Amino acid sequence: DAGVIQSPRHEVTEMGQEVTLRCKPISGHDYLFWYRQTMMRGLELLIYFNNNVPIDDSGMPEDRFSAKMPNASFSTLKIQPSEPRDSAVYFCASSIGRGPYNEQFFGPGTRLTVL
């Protein structure tokens, strides 16, 4: 398996623009997680899905952020409108199950820069 795939790897945009980050989880994994990594706050869980359904979005910072999972092999994280403070590395991770004994496999991340 190719692992978790994320695109784009780098995104540079201007403040106010819409940004869409994409993730393809490992086949057969029922759980998908979106994380954000910044110097100030470290790695934070934004939202997670189980069988394509959002379960916990309490980490989503603002209404400007939204996430979808239309099918088992694809998820998006959208920021509209983007702001400079959204600049971070966004990771997608997937796992077979939830909780201990279920390793979360991380993708390579998308580095987002909002000017």
Next chain:
Amino acid sequence: GENVEQHPSTLSVQEGDSAVIKCTYSDSASNYFPWYKQELGKGPQLIIDIRSNVGEKKDQRIAVTLNKTAKHFSLHITETQPEDSAVYFCAAMDDYKLSFGAGTTVTVRA
């Protein structure tokens, strides 16, 4: 919620020496403690983990210890090699949510 503190933030060791990273957590309900290694431009990768019913676990040059009473756990890397240079994160899990430490940048000097 869970709060994980990690020390030190940077660690420089001579090749062949040992490296130790320490973490503390706040939520006594946490029962799973993984360690991740993140290399430049890549996502975190699990290198070892420990469950709450185990005090110590070893995998070749890497070992983890857990003290549930004191709520702290540690990563030990022995005989360090240049390829061990990376950022290491500890984490604690309660149910499903991973709470990460701030990370330790380890540099192994040749």
